[in-house]
Amino acid sequence: MLVAVLTALAAMASATYAAPPAAPAAPAARPDFKLPFACGQTWQLQTYRGHAPDDKKIDMYRVDGNTLGSLVAASAAGTVTERFDPGGLEINHGNGWFTVYLHMDRVDVQVGQRVASGTTLGRLGLEGTTSAHLHYEQLYDTNGDNNGENDEIVHPVIQGTEYRLSPDGAFPRVTSTNACGGSEPSKYWVDTFADGIGYAAVDCVGDSRPQCAPQGKLYKGTNYVLCKKKGAKFQVGSAYNHWWLLTDLDEVAPGGKGRAYVSAYYLARWGNDEAKDNDGRVIRDCGADEVPR
Numbered sequence: 001m002l003v004a005v006l007t008a009l010a011a012m013a014s015a016t017y018a019a020p021p022a023a024p025a026a027p028a029a030r031p032d033f034k035l036p037f038a039c040g041q042t043w044q045l046q047t048y049r050g051h052a053p054d055d056k057k058i059d060m061y062r063v064d065g066n067t068l069g070s071l072v073a074a075s076a077a078g079t080v081t082e083r084f085d086p087g088g089l090e091i092n093h094g095n096g097w098f099t100v101y102l103h104m105d106r107v108d109v110q111v112g113q114r115v116a117s118g119t120t121l122g123r124l125g126l127e128g129t130t131s132a133h134l135h136y137e138q139l140y141d142t143n144g145d146n147n148g149e150n151d152e153i154v155h156p157v158i159q160g161t162e163y164r165l166s167p168d169g170a171f172p173r174v175t176s177t178n179a180c181g182g183s184e185p186s187k188y189w190v191d192t193f194a195d196g197i198g199y200a201a202v203d204c205v206g207d208s209r210p211q212c213a214p215q216g217k218l219y220k221g222t223n224y225v226l227c228k229k230k231g232a233k234f235q236v237g238s239a240y241n242h243w244w245l246l247t248d249l250d251e252v253a254p255g256g257k258g259r260a261y262v263s264a265y266y267l268a269r270w271g272n273d274e275a276k277d278n279d280g281r282v283i284r285d286c287g288a289d290e291v292p293r
Contacts (some may be wrong), residue, residue, distance in 0.1 A: 021274040027140050028095035031076040034117055034178035036101060036136060038073060038279055041065065042175045046133075046163040055164045056153045060134040063173055068132035070124050071189065071279045073178050074115045075099045075136075075158075081110055081147075086128025088266040089121055090148060098148030101126050102135035108187060108224075118179025120187065188277035190245075191268040194220050198260030200292045202231025202244040204258055215256035215292065216249035220266075223247060226259075227286035228275045241265040243275035246286055257292040 037043060042063040051057045060069050078093035088238035105125020109115060124132050139148030149154035155164050159177055196218045204212035225245040233242050241273040252258045264275040275283045 011161040026143075028097070030138075030140075030157055031078075031093045031097055032160075033075045033099065033156070034073075034137060035123075035158055035174050035176035036060075036073050036075045036099075036134065037062075037176045037178060038071065038281060039118070039176055039178055039180035041070075042173055043134075044171050044173050045163060046171045047167055049167045051167070053153060056137070056155055056166055058136045058163065058165060060136055061132075065280075066132075067124060067134075068126070069278065071277075072101055072104055072121045072124060073135055073176075074117055074119045074121055074129075075138075075178070076117045078115060080109050080111050080113045080115060080121075083107060087122070087125060091115065092146070092148075096141040097102060098141065098152075100135075100137040100139065100148065102128050103133060106189075111212075115180075120189070123189065129211070187226060188281065189222060189224050189279075190277050190283075190284045191222055192218065192220045192266040193268040194266055196220075196262040196266040198247070198249045198256075198292075199244075199263050200230050200260055202259055202261050205232040205234055213256075215260040216251055216252040216258070218247060218262045218266075219250040222278075223250075225262075225277075225283060227290055228264065228283045229261065229286045231261070231272060234265045236265065239265060240272050241243075241267075242273055243283075244281065246290055246292070247276065260292045 035043060043060045043061055046059045047054050047057060062070055074091060076093050078091040080089060081092045083088035086102060088102040091099050101121060103124060104122035105127050107122040108120050124134055126132055137153050139152045140154050141148060142152055155162050196217040198218060200211060200215055225247040227246050228243045230242050231244045233240055241264040244265035245264050246261055248259050269278060270276050277283060
C-alpha cells in the first residue's frame with residue numbers, strides 16, 4: 001500500500017512540474033517585398049469596408065499614369081504556384097510566405113515558373129471588377145500545408161513599411177523601388193500599328209541578298225519582344241528607327257526563321273529612334289546568344 005501511495009505522489013509531482021508546451025514557432029523572415037510595379041511608378045494603396053480583412057487586403061491605383069493596362073511585377077522572387085479567377089496568381093516565396101495578385105486580363109507567366117523580383121506577371125484589366133486596380137495580399141502559411149489561404153493574410157510590409165489601412169483613410173502613395181538595380185523582364189509587351197516584316201539580320205533595308213529574304217510577319221496589335229539591336233535605318237516619310245526588335249513571328253515564310261528582327265518603327269506609342277515597351281521601359285539590348293532562329 002505504501003509503495004502505491006508513493007508512486008501516486010510521484011506521478012502527481014511529475015504532472016505538477018511538467019514543462020509547459022513549446023510556443024509556436026515565430027514566422028520565418030519575411031522576404032523584402034517591393035511594390036509590385038516597375039521601378040519609379042507611384043501607386044495609391046486603398047481599402048474599403050467589406051474587404052475583409054479591411055486592414056490587410058490592398059487595392060492599388062496608379063497615380064502617375066493609367067491603371068488600366070499597367071504591367072504587374074513580382075513583389076519578390078519566388079515560384080508561381082497557382083492561377084485562378086478573376087485574373088489571379090499566387091506566388092510562393094519560400095519559408096511559408098506567399099503573395100496574391102488579382103484582376104489581370106493577361107497573364108505572362110506559367111504555373112511552376114520561377115520569377116525574379118520585378119518579373120512581369122501580367123497586365124491589369126477589368127477581370128472581376130468595373131474599376132481597374134490591382135488587388136494585392138501577403139500571406140504566411142501558419143498551418144503548414146504549403147499554401148496561402150484567406151485566414152493567413154497578414155498586414156503587408158512593402159519596401160520596409162508595414163501598412164494597416166482603414167476604409168476611412170488616409171491612403172498612402174508609394175513609389176516603387178522594384179528591380180531598380182537593373183533586373184529585366186524576360187519579355188516586353190508592345191503595341192504595333194501595322195504588320196511588320198521579320199528579317200534574319202538588322203542590316204537588310206534595301207538589300208536583296210538571299211540572307212535578307214523576309215522571314216515572315218508580325219501581326220499588328222499587342223505583341224511581345226525579347227530585346228533590341230541597332231542596325232540599318234528603316235524610314236517611311238519623316239518617321240524612322242534604327243532599332244530592331246527580336247521577336248517570335250506570327251506568320252513564318254517557307255524555310256524562314258520563326259524568331260527574327262522587326263523594326264521598332266512599327267511601335268505605336270513611341271517616336272523616332274525610340275524602343276520602349278507599353279509601360280515606357282526601355283527595351284534591353286540583345287545578348288550575343290540572342291539571335292534569330
